[in-house]
Amino acid sequence: MLIDELCPDGVEYRTLASLGRRNKGTAITASKMKVLALTPGPIRVFAGGQTIADVAEDAVPAKDVVRVPSIIVKSRGHIGFTYYTDPFTHKSELWSYTLDHADIDQKFVYYYLLTRVGALQELARATSVKLPQLSVRDTDGLRIPVPPLEVQREIVRILDQFTQLEAELKAELKARTRQYDHYRQEALQPGTDARWSTLGAISTRTSSGGTPRAGSAKYYENGIIPWLRTSEVRFGEVWETEVKITQAALDETSAKWIPENCVIIAISGATAGRSAVNKIPLTTNQHCCNLEIDPEQADYRYVFYWVAANYEKLKALGRGARADLNSALIKAFEIPLPPLPEQREIVALLEKFDSLVNGMTIGLPAEIAARRRQYEHYRDRLLTFEEAAA
Numbered sequence: 322m323l324i325d326e327l328c329p330d331g332v333e334y335r336t337l338a339s340l341g342r343r344n345k346g347t348a349i350t351a352s353k354m355k356v357l358a359l360t361p362g363p364i365r366v367f368a369g370g371q372t373i374a375d376v377a378e379d380a381v382p383a384k385d386v387v388r389v390p391s392i393i394v395k396s397r398g399h400i401g402f403t404y405y406t407d408p409f410t411h412k413s414e415l416w417s418y419t420l421d422h423a424d425i426d427q428k429f430v431y432y433y434l435l436t437r438v439g440a441l442q443e444l445a446r447a448t449s450v451k452l453p454q455l456s457v458r459d460t461d462g463l464r465i466p467v468p469p470l471e472v473q474r475e476i477v478r479i480l481d482q483f484t485q486l487e488a489e490l491k492a493e494l495k496a497r498t499r500q501y502d503h504y505r506q507e508a509l510q511p512g513t514d515a516r517w518s519t520l521g522a523i524s525t526r527t528s529s530g531g532t533p534r535a536g537s538a539k540y541y542e543n544g545i546i547p548w549l550r551t552s553e554v555r556f557g558e559v560w561e562t563e564v565k566i567t568q569a570a571l572d573e574t575s576a577k578w579i580p581e582n583c584v585i586i587a588i589s590g591a592t593a594g595r596s597a598v599n600k601i602p603l604t605t606n607q608h609c610c611n612l613e614i615d616p617e618q619a620d621y622r623y624v625f626y627w628v629a630a631n632y633e634k635l636k637a638l639g640r641g642a643r644a645d646l647n648s649a650l651i652k653a654f655e656i657p658l659p660p661l662p663e664q665r666e667i668v669a670l671l672e673k674f675d676s677l678v679n680g681m682t683i684g685l686p687a688e689i690a691a692r693r694r695q696y697e698h699y700r701d702r703l704l705t706f707e708e709a710a711a
Contacts, residue, residue, distance in 0.1 A: 331709035332468040338461035340430065341420035346411040347385035367411035369397045385410045392431050393417040396455040400442045404431040416457060429473035430465055432480050433704045437463065466706040476703045483696035487689060494678070494685040501674045505630050508667050511657030520584075521652025523624065526613040529588075529648065530605035531575030533566055540570035547603035548576065551587040554597045554609065556629050559585070562603060576604045582621050584612040584628060586635070588646040594636030596628045610651045619656075623664040626671050627656050 347366075354366055354374040362377030364386055388408045394416050395401040404427075411417060420427040441460075445453035467473075511517075521527060530549075533540035544565035553562060570576055581602050587595045589608035598621065605611060614621040628635065631654075638650050658664070677684040 331707035332466045334464040334466055334708050336461065337418060337430070337434075337463040337465050340422055340425050340465060340467075341418055341427075343457070343461070344387050344391065344411075344417045344419060345385075346413045346415055346417070347381045348413050349381065363408060365405070365407065365409040367393055367403070367405075367409060367415060369395070369412070369415070381410050387417065387419060389419055389421075390427060391417045391419040392427065392434065394455070394460055396445075396460075398452055400445050400453060400455060401438050402431060402434045404428060416460075418460075424467065424470050426470060426473040426477055428477045428481075432477065432700060433465060434463070436701055436704050466704070466708070468706060479703065480696070480700055483692065483699065487692050487696065490685060490689045490692060494689065497678050497685060501678045502630075504674060505626065505671055508670055509627055509630055509657075512659060512663075514663070515657040515659040517655055517657050518618070519652060520612055520624070520628070520654045520656060523615050523618045523656065523658070524612040524652070525615045527648060527652060528577065528579060528611045528613075529575075529607050530577060530579075530609055530611070532606045533570035533574045533576060540567055540574070541565070543567065544570065546571060547601060549585070549599065549603050549605040549609060551589055551592040551595070551606065551608045554585055554587040554592060554595045556595060556632075557597055559597050559599045559603070560601060566604065571604065575607065578602055578604055579611045580613065582614075584614060584621055584625050586610045586612070586628060586646070586651055588648075588651070590643040590645060593639050593644055593646045594632050596625060596632070598622070598625050610646070610648050612651075619658055620661060620664045620668055622668045622672075624656065626668065628654075 349366065351368060351372070354368060354372070354376075357366070357376040357380045358374035360377050360380075361375050362380065364376050364378060364381060366374045366376055366381065368374075386408055387410060390404070390406040391409070393403040393405055393409070393411060395403065396415055409417075418430075420430055441455060442453060444459060445455050448454065448456075533548075541564070544567040546566045546568065547562040548564050548566040548570075549559060549562050550564065553559065566576060571578070579599065579602065581600055583599055585597045585599060585605065587593055587608060588610050592608070612624070614624050635646070635651070635654060636644070638654075639646050640650075659667070678686075
């Protein structure tokens with residue numbers, strides 16, 4: 322192995338700041354980024370999290386644009402790094418590194434930094450009460466292994482192969498998802514034998530839930546009753562919940578049981594319009610609208626597929642600053658109902674596509690997850706070095 326051959330006694334470690342220059346970014350607000358993005362261009366502006374804007378050349382000062390490959394530090398909220406090769410800048414609250422030493426492969430350093438994300442996330446949480454936040458000092462002082470350039474390049478070659486494979490699988494998944502969406506729309510296209518109704522009219526009962534007081538031990542400690550939050554409503558089946566509540570919570574709050582196989586629609590904010598089916602009896606918070614479907618009128622799975630396929634239309638009905646839905650809007654939402662045998666045929670067809678595209682135990686998502694685990698395993702092994710004695 323190259324590491325054993327070229328650096329049998331360990332490798333030198335240097336600080337990240339010593340490997341190149343740190344870029345400061347540009348002064349820009351989130352609102353200005355939105356305006357500038359209306360006229361797209363070749364300069365990418367990075368803000369916190371996943372926020373980006375591609376703007377024109379003259380949209381930001383030329384002195385603030387970095388035109389060589391560099392490593393961008395995601396220093397707030399979700400901590401991480403981005404390796405970017407095209408012209409870019411970032412908000413002045415962020416920073417980036419351009420590593421130009423002759424004995425440094427910059428992408429090697431990027432891959433190594435990915436192994437430090439977990440520790441940096443913990444550091445950011447410990448030093449910031451509200452939003453996790455790193456300082457320049459936290460990254461400038463990171464100690465980076467510097468094996469021989471030949472070793473760096475070979476590691477980059479291996480890890481690039483993993484990332485390329487994952488990218489190809491994701492592209493295939495995206496294509497399959499588009500294909501699935503097309504066939505779902507075709508399958509759900511109402512025929513001449515369909516009658517139109519509403520979600521409320523085909524439900525024997527609609528309900529919401531409640532949130533037991535946060536921090537109350539008697540409502541959560543040793544709880545065994547599944548309690549669903551809207552963040553867990555993700556266009557699929559719900560077999561378990563992240564949080565459990567107690568019988569006291571059920572007795573003393575508005576949380577209540579719903580039977581299995583309800584169509585659950587989130588009504589609040591960013592989750593509004595998302596849907597799921599609970600495969601176990603459970604309780605929910607007040608931001609879920611739970612529909613118990615009348616089996617004599619509709620197959621609950623058909624209703625779920627219709628609601629999921631019409632997510633954008635349902636979401637567009639949201640009102641107020643947060644675009645929330647409510648029970649009345651959901652119950653009035655229209656749905657075509659072919660005869661029950663035809664509904665079940667549609668469900669059988671869509672379930673085949675769904676298991677391939679969205680299943681986490683079979684299909685492409687499972688393969689992508691497996692490749693991601695394999696990549697992280699080899700990345701961490703390849704980027705672990707003994708430090709040479711001083």
